[in-house]
Amino acid sequence: MRDYGFGCRSEKQENMVERQVQDILDVLRGRRLDADVFKNGCALVPNFFCHIFLNAFWKMFCGDTLSHEDHAFTKHLVQLGFGFQRSTDATGLALGITPWLRYIAPGKFGIRQMRLSNGKMIESFQKSIDEHLETYSEDHMRDFIDIFIREMKSRESDSEDIQFTVEQLIVVGLDLLLPILTTINATLGYLVHYLVRYPHVQRKVQQELDNVVGRDRLPTLDNRPRLPYIEAAIREVMRIRPIIPLGVAHRAMEDGYLSGYFVPKDSM
The missing domain is CATH 1.10.630.10 (Cytochrome P450)
Structure with missing residues (x-):
């Protein structure tokens, strides 16, 4: 892949x-x-x-x-x-x-x-x-x-x-x-x-894009290290509105060990 x-x-x-x-x-x-x-x-x-x-x-x-x-x-x-x-x-x-x-x-x-x-x-x-x-x-x-x-x-x-x-x-x-x-x-x-x-956040996002990328082209992954505010805004949205709030439940399919601790089958 x-x-x-x-x-x-x-x-x-x-x-x-x-x-x-x-x-x-x-x-x-x-x-x-x-x-x-x-x-x-x-x-x-x-x-x-x-x-x-x-x-x-x-x-x-x-x-x-x-x-x-x-x-x-x-x-x-x-x-x-x-x-x-x-x-x-x-x-x-x-x-x-x-x-x-x-x-x-x-x-x-x-x-x-x-x-x-x-x-x-x-x-x-x-x-x-x-x-x-x-x-x-x-x-x-x-x-x-x-x-x-x-x-x-x-x-x-x-x-x-x-x-x-x-x-x-x-x-x-x-x-x-x-x-x-x-x-x-x-x-x-x-x-x-x-x-x-939150329009004040929108203005800061736009300002960072204008300063780093400009308005004559689209941003690329090369620009990502220089766009920390945009990265923070995206991550904050993912924190506030997670798609699965409680996470995906997991269950042990077989007996096993994790960091020296025994985890029996069907443990949540």
Whole structure:
């Protein structure tokens, strides 16, 4: 995954994000009006940000970019992502701690909505994976799916290898897609909310950008070390409005040791 910008900088990926940001700025400046992200002349947040991050991910994972004509598909995926997230609770999912609750009150704990949203997202990935399997070429790696398929084919003789399968590829895709559809967009939505609510902070953010970057270009990761106030503002928003306030519950799957202490199976 490092070939596509994970754990390292990727000029190709950064250029893709920059083009998407520029596209958003064009919309804000009135050069184009997208009905899916505007209502009564106002941008719908966080819907407004969804296309930029989904496009960067889709290019890395599936090799395609989504045009603005694909807004219906983008909107559909975003709705599924938020539907999945809203079916959980503040702890990350009570059913992860007490799974037997799904038999008592499945509607109360979001299990039905979760399965519906999850199933439709799986269908989206399955369609793209099927297309890749039909057009796969060992000599031309187009994206992450192709690289995964190559690894999967190299292990076909190992009947006990369960790490490289189509099912596992879908799980990897979901693990990457859900934060892109929900966490990042929701965090940016809260950031906009607090910048509007506290205009003096907004002015300081703008001043730092003007001093370090100027108004003739977009900021890059090279500018990040010189933008401490903006970094602090983002982190403060994430502190005030965490997406999962109580964190994701964890449970020990097997007996083990941590720093010399015995941790029995099923410990919370």
